[in-house]
Amino acid sequence: MGMFFELFGAFFDVIEIFFYYVLKKPDExxxxxxxxxxxxxxxxxxxxxxxxxxxxxxxxxxxxxVIGKMNHKKFDRPFYQYRYEQKLRKILIKKLDSE
Known part of the structure; x- marks a missing residue:
């Protein structure tokens, strides 16, 4: 039974971290x-x-x-850098087209 509570606790920790990063609003x-x-x-x-x-x-x-939500620890990875560039360009194009 103790093993169950340890696994449940670990699972809860993972869920908590996931929601923190997904729902966290970036600050200035x-x-x-x-x-x-x-x-x-x-x-x-x-x-x-x-x-x-x-x-x-x-x-x-x-x-x-969008910029604040980017994970700065992944900036040096080419795949993430490409994804971040595309995401930023997409929002900029959307904003510039609506002007």
Whole structure:
């Protein structure tokens, strides 16, 4: 019976961590930290050179939420970097088209 409670406790810990990261809203610190780290990459530098995209990156709440949710520990992995780039470009295009 003790083994059951240990497994249940471990399972609950995993679920708790999962929901924390899925439901956690990024704060201004997360957003700023990720922007500083993203500035190392050429594709992000290109976005910052576009004046309209730069304004959205700096001031738009939804764009900053997307940036804040990115996992900075995975930035150096090409697969994640590609996914993050595509996700950011998608929201920027959506916002720019609605202007």
């Amino acid at each position: 610190e997360d957003m700023s930290k990720n922007i500083r780290m993203l500035k190392k990459y050429g594709w992000f530098q290109e976005l910052l050179q576009d004046g309209r995209a730069r304004e959205l990156i700096i001031h738009d709440w939804q764009v900053r939420q």
